[in-house]
Amino acid sequence: MTGLGNRAQPASNDEMLRLEDLKVHFPVKMPFVQRLLQREETVVHAVDGVSFGIRAGEILGLVGESGCGKSTVGRACVRLVKPTAGRIFFDGQDITELGGGKLRALRRRIQIIFQDPHASLNPAMTIGKAIGHPLRIHSSVFGPQKTGSEAFGEWIRQKVLTAMKEVGLTPEEQLYDKYPGDLSGGQKQRVVMARALILEPNLLVVDEGVSMLDMSVRAKVLELMLDLKRRHGLTYLFITHDLATAKFMCDQIAIMYLGRIVEIGPASEIYADPKHPYTKALLQVIPIPDPDRRSKKVLPRGEVPDAVHPPAGCRFHPRCPAVLSSCGWEGRDFVDFLDEHLSDPKRVGDDESVLGPIEDWRAKGLVARLESDPLKVGKAVERVKAVLTEAPVSLAEAVETISSQNRTVIVRFRSPDQLLQTKVQGRTVECLLYQ
Amino acid sequence: MQEGETLGVVGETGCGKSTLGKAILGILPARTLVAGKILFRGRDLTQLSNLMYRRIRGEEIALIFQDPMTRLNPLMRIQDHFLEEIHAHESVSSTEARTRAREALVSMGIHETRIRNYPHEFSGGMRQRIMIALALVLKPSLLIADEPTTSLDVIVEAQILDILQDLKEAYHMSLLLITHNLGIVAEVCDRVAVLYAGKLVELGSVRDIFHKPLHPYTQGLLSSVIHLETKELHSIEGSPPDLIAPPSGCRFHPRCSYAEPICTDKIPPLVEFEPGHFAACHFGDKFL
Amino acid sequence: MLSWIGLGTLIAFIFIGIFGPVLVSVDQTKALAYPILLPPSLQHWMGTDGIGRDVFARVIWGTRTSLEIMAIGALLALIAGFPLGLLSGFVGGKLDRLLVLVMDSVYAFPGLLLAALIAAVIGRGIFNIGIAITVIYIPLYFRVTRNQTLSTREELYVEAARALGARSRTIMLSYIAYNVVIVIPVIFSLSAADTILTAAGLSYLGLGLEIDIPGDWGRDLSDAQRFLGSGIWWTSLFPGLMIILLTIGLSFLGEGLNDIVNPLLKKERG
Numbered sequence: 001m002t003g004l005g006n007r008a009q010p011a012s013n014d015e016m017l018r019l020e021d022l023k024v025h026f027p028v029k030m031p032f033v034q035r036l037l038q039r040e041e042t043v044v045h046a047v048d049g050v051s052f053g054i055r056a057g058e059i060l061g062l063v064g065e066s067g068c069g070k071s072t073v074g075r076a077c078v079r080l081v082k083p084t085a086g087r088i089f090f091d092g093q094d095i096t097e098l099g100g101g102k103l104r105a106l107r108r109r110i111q112i113i114f115q116d117p118h119a120s121l122n123p124a125m126t127i128g129k130a131i132g133h134p135l136r137i138h139s140s141v142f143g144p145q146k147t148g149s150e151a152f153g154e155w156i157r158q159k160v161l162t163a164m165k166e167v168g169l170t171p172e173e174q175l176y177d178k179y180p181g182d183l184s185g186g187q188k189q190r191v192v193m194a195r196a197l198i199l200e201p202n203l204l205v206v207d208e209g210v211s212m213l214d215m216s217v218r219a220k221v222l223e224l225m226l227d228l229k230r231r232h233g234l235t236y237l238f239i240t241h242d243l244a245t246a247k248f249m250c251d252q253i254a255i256m257y258l259g260r261i262v263e264i265g266p267a268s269e270i271y272a273d274p275k276h277p278y279t280k281a282l283l284q285v286i287p288i289p290d291p292d293r294r295s296k297k298v299l300p301r302g303e304v305p306d307a308v309h310p311p312a313g314c315r316f317h318p319r320c321p322a323v324l325s326s327c328g329w330e331g332r333d334f335v336d337f338l339d340e341h342l343s344d345p346k347r348v349g350d351d352e353s354v355l356g357p358i359e360d361w362r363a364k365g366l367v368a369r370l371e372s373d374p375l376k377v378g379k380a381v382e383r384v385k386a387v388l389t390e391a392p393v394s395l396a397e398a399v400e401t402i403s404s405q406n407r408t409v410i411v412r413f414r415s416p417d418q419l420l421q422t423k424v425q426g427r428t429v430e431c432l433l434y435q
Numbered sequence: 436m437q438e439g440e441t442l443g444v445v446g447e448t449g450c451g452k453s454t455l456g457k458a459i460l461g462i463l464p465a466r467t468l469v470a471g472k473i474l475f476r477g478r479d480l481t482q483l484s485n486l487m488y489r490r491i492r493g494e495e496i497a498l499i500f501q502d503p504m505t506r507l508n509p510l511m512r513i514q515d516h517f518l519e520e521i522h523a524h525e526s527v528s529s530t531e532a533r534t535r536a537r538e539a540l541v542s543m544g545i546h547e548t549r550i551r552n553y554p555h556e557f558s559g560g561m562r563q564r565i566m567i568a569l570a571l572v573l574k575p576s577l578l579i580a581d582e583p584t585t586s587l588d589v590i591v592e593a594q595i596l597d598i599l600q601d602l603k604e605a606y607h608m609s610l611l612l613i614t615h616n617l618g619i620v621a622e623v624c625d626r627v628a629v630l631y632a633g634k635l636v637e638l639g640s641v642r643d644i645f646h647k648p649l650h651p652y653t654q655g656l657l658s659s660v661i662h663l664e665t666k667e668l669h670s671i672e673g674s675p676p677d678l679i680a681p682p683s684g685c686r687f688h689p690r691c692s693y694a695e696p697i698c699t700d701k702i703p704p705l706v707e708f709e710p711g712h713f714a715a716c717h718f719g720d721k722f723l
Numbered sequence: 724m725l726s727w728i729g730l731g732t733l734i735a736f737i738f739i740g741i742f743g744p745v746l747v748s749v750d751q752t753k754a755l756a757y758p759i760l761l762p763p764s765l766q767h768w769m770g771t772d773g774i775g776r777d778v779f780a781r782v783i784w785g786t787r788t789s790l791e792i793m794a795i796g797a798l799l800a801l802i803a804g805f806p807l808g809l810l811s812g813f814v815g816g817k818l819d820r821l822l823v824l825v826m827d828s829v830y831a832f833p834g835l836l837l838a839a840l841i842a843a844v845i846g847r848g849i850f851n852i853g854i855a856i857t858v859i860y861i862p863l864y865f866r867v868t869r870n871q872t873l874s875t876r877e878e879l880y881v882e883a884a885r886a887l888g889a890r891s892r893t894i895m896l897s898y899i900a901y902n903v904v905i906v907i908p909v910i911f912s913l914s915a916a917d918t919i920l921t922a923a924g925l926s927y928l929g930l931g932l933e934i935d936i937p938g939d940w941g942r943d944l945s946d947a948q949r950f951l952g953s954g955i956w957w958t959s960l961f962p963g964l965m966i967i968l969l970t971i972g973l974s975f976l977g978e979g980l981n982d983i984v985n986p987l988l989k990k991e992r993g
Contacts (some may be wrong), residue, residue, distance in 0.1 A: 285590055285593045
């Protein structure tokens, strides 16, 4: 028998998986006419330039909040989603554009486990059938045996029972014929793992593998993952929003925000001394289950912005507690600030009549404009300057000019500094604080 | 529950904590059998007529859910949500109601100009804030929050918890926080009740529960929490029981490493092992 | 509960349809077999009609006719509509848009009118009427199957299958079809009920079946109309009652099945 029985050995000792500037953009659903009228392509920048490498036998944690694109990265690695740009290398081979038979062959070596164990299993398939399904799908690998033969069926059954025992789904004989509906969440996730591992892949992408399980059950599944990794020399891409679990499980860790990696490096270094303000915020926010250790938290303002029009420069700049003037302040930041200023119930004065209403302001790129009338324009310019004194220093300093042209007030910002991936104390950070 | 305190109700899937919240508010499905008493300021809520209950809901007891989107009417503007609620309980002028609505929104950090927006125009975190604002606009004395931050990101979760704390103090409100997240319980609660398979297994101050858990389930639950300083992983064998045919005696005995024959035979009573600290375990004093 | 009544009714009718004509001679349904317009009596349980046929015999033979039309119509519609809906929903794109356009156009057409048109073109006969009815109901099966396919297609376990390397054909058959099939019995029952009414309607209008066919409820109703004023109730009541009973029975069956199937669908999802 060829193929299975020996897990394929990695060609190089080096990197099992490498992503180079991966971008995945999804088109935004919109009415046909609107699509005709728009001047530029509107896309969701789910993944916007992500690069990392995972060495064989390592666990890389990809951590971030919802909407940061981590799940999309995982799906791109298993080619469930097409990359828009960039390259993906698996075991030295460029798999970005793989298709057809080659792609199917690749699927034997990279597998994925999803977040929801209840939804991952076909309700119409028994456990035994589900776990053995990959073997049937890839039956051509097993040589000249007829796929319909009894011997083959029996061989599959034995493999499945072995797999079930390995993941702790015992008694295997009994559970073999059960349907997913009869199992608990933890058991279902084990089925998913058995199914993913039966083809003996090299790389496993775990997309929030335990988030939907009860806490008292998580440990068992995580332990199983570590156990399987040790036994079979697996490599994991561990995607999660839970920094605590990631700390326990991962060798390397990458923090994602709005489609980009902001900090990446050895987990021990990053947890001990996080450099990027977003990483610091995330770590600070994790509650410690000890009532005697409550602490006052410094939280970033606002929420994660939408990925269709990400902030300029550093995407975290509108929320960053340590923001500088060169981080990417732009037109809409000024409009947002003015909006807040005008809605502040404690404000006095006639700023509203001079600079408002806020709906009249237009922001595009580094510029914010207000269509005023020729008489008020001069006063408006002065008022903008006055209002800016109440703005965060970094925002005010980032303003290049405040001028008027005919009846328009123009507030122009300086171009932000170019962000570079900087090596700091053993890890890589993308932040102007360290450049 | 004492006035002004934050009580955390913790448990895992199927322990009955959500049902408990709904029972207090009297919004369980019609055919549910409710026995026992729910005393609110001395009045037994289980004996209330529908009319009386409706008055209490909103005015005195309010409830916020896990997923705000299912509770907000997508066809109604936020302003109308507020107006509808205020008018249902108090007869005030529309102007006054609108003012109160605006104030409520602003206190939650949302621009009052957005009061005319529809629910889908807000992000998840903001919708939850709107839910809280709606719950508090009638100034209830008890707020029941059922998994209020489970579907939110960690940073937004922290923001929402901050808001809840502030408002609690400002309005001198009591908070019943239902959750499976022990981390946030440690952060915000004064006392904790632990539920398992529909039964109360432990009740005490937050310190007692976290530092001196008496019930084996509480102990197991605490040790299975993964946090930044976790060195080893722990879990509890088995899974929660089927509530149609629960185990005899102590419902936790099939998974308990300390189980003895008495645990199968006799349902353990809730005993006060030390002042203010109750547990339903035959061997509670072993763990003191 | 409802489904049992429905099922029972359907089985009863099938029984009548199969064995009835064996027990009741076809001669009783021929014109002038008996004196005309005899009221119900021991010899003629349902009396005789305007051209001397035993109403009871007509009703029995009519059962077979109706069931045959229903079987042909609903079944063929299923055989045609289901795969098309599956393919269209799964593949999407231009094929999907085209099929949806065609199906929606047919669907938008008033059923009876379309059936009448088709009947006029292809001629009379049970089989032909069956075909006409098939055409009307294909869009229904298509649409329901397509919708189910679309939603099942988005399920996580389908994506998981893709990640395992399953071919599209495998996914379509083992994963989607399996879970879509579950709604078919519901649609079948409900459309079958409609089929009976449409067929009866066609016959009532004088279209569709041959004039001398042994049983034809709709036709009988139409013939019986002119006697209503004269207080002759048995020629219209009994055929009408059969139509109503069978239709209601099938509807109950469909509704009952729906009550069973829907929670199953919801359970899968959560």
